[in-house]
Amino acid sequence: MTSKELQQRLFAVGQRIEGAATRAGRAPGSVRLLAVSKTFGAEAVAQAVAAGQRAFGENYVQEGVEKIAELAAMGSAQGLPGLEWHFIGPLQSNKTRPVAEHFDWVHSVDRLKIAQRLSEQRPADLAPLQLLIQVNVDGEATKSGCAPGEVLALAQAVAALPRVQLRGLMCIPDPARPTEQRRAPFKALAALLAQLNAAGLAVDTLSMGMSDDLEDAVAEGATIVRVGSAIFGARAPKAPAA
Numbered sequence: 001m002t003s004k005e006l007q008q009r010l011f012a013v014g015q016r017i018e019g020a021a022t023r024a025g026r027a028p029g030s031v032r033l034l035a036v037s038k039t040f041g042a043e044a045v046a047q048a049v050a051a052g053q054r055a056f057g058e059n060y061v062q063e064g065v066e067k068i069a070e071l072a073a074m075g076s077a078q079g080l081p082g083l084e085w086h087f088i089g090p091l092q093s094n095k096t097r098p099v100a101e102h103f104d105w106v107h108s109v110d111r112l113k114i115a116q117r118l119s120e121q122r123p124a125d126l127a128p129l130q131l132l133i134q135v136n137v138d139g140e141a142t143k144s145g146c147a148p149g150e151v152l153a154l155a156q157a158v159a160a161l162p163r164v165q166l167r168g169l170m171c172i173p174d175p176a177r178p179t180e181q182r183r184a185p186f187k188a189l190a191a192l193l194a195q196l197n198a199a200g201l202a203v204d205t206l207s208m209g210m211s212d213d214l215e216d217a218v219a220e221g222a223t224i225v226r227v228g229s230a231i232f233g234a235r236a237p238k239a240p241a242a
């Protein structure tokens with residue numbers, strides 16, 4: 001993709017977010033765009049940076065860490081602005097260290113052990129790692145994420161950890177859900193966030209909505225939408241190993 005095309009696609013996604021926010025009576029600036037750059041190279045990220053994008057999402061630990069280093073090198077060579085990196089993929093406990101050391105956010109905390117390790121491994125000279133709890137809103141046994149009924153207890157435990165800051169919740173609803181249920185999982189996640197705030201936790205972030213359903217997510221209160229293919233194009237079918 002040329003820089004021009006990428007710039008136009010980013011702009012179009014921005015317009016979709018703005019339109020959905022306006023229709024929902026929300027300030028357009030209340031929704032942040034996370035550009036999901038998994039499987040795309042550092043060049044594509046640099047093009048997006050040139051078009052004004054600053055926050056990027058990665059799913060695979062090794063690929064993400066390599067890309068962060070490449071962008072940092074390009075950044076100091078070309079005077080690019082600092083970027084914000086979000087880890088959004090499934091996280092195994094033996095892979096937490098590089099994530100704690102290199103990322104700014106983790107969206108996929110689904111059990112206390114992962115959050116504890118991230119907390120222990122977060123270097124003291126970096127800002128607290130910003131955490132979201134991933135919730136399995138569809139209740140599918142095969143999918144990752146904490147069960148809705150366990151979110152409050154997990155959130156309270158995570159909020160007590162040092163060097164990390166609990167910011168809110170994330171979900172990846174079943175993309176094959178029927179049209180009349182497009183918004184239900186997003187509504188459920190927003191209700192859970194309200195429950196956490198009612199219980200005294202100060203959380204402000206709902207990471208929900210992707211290329212195909214960001215309008216539904218924004219209508220239900222998303223504060224971060226994670227968009228990959230609508231920006232960078234279709235991904236190659238096979239993902240690299242984590």
Ligand SMILES: *Cc1c(COP(=O)(O)O)cnc(C)c1O
Nearest residue numbers: 036059088210211226227228229
């Ligand atoms: C790949 C991915 C996205 C982006 O998906 P698109 O449909 O390409 O926008 C968002 N969130 C997560 C967790 C992903 O793995």
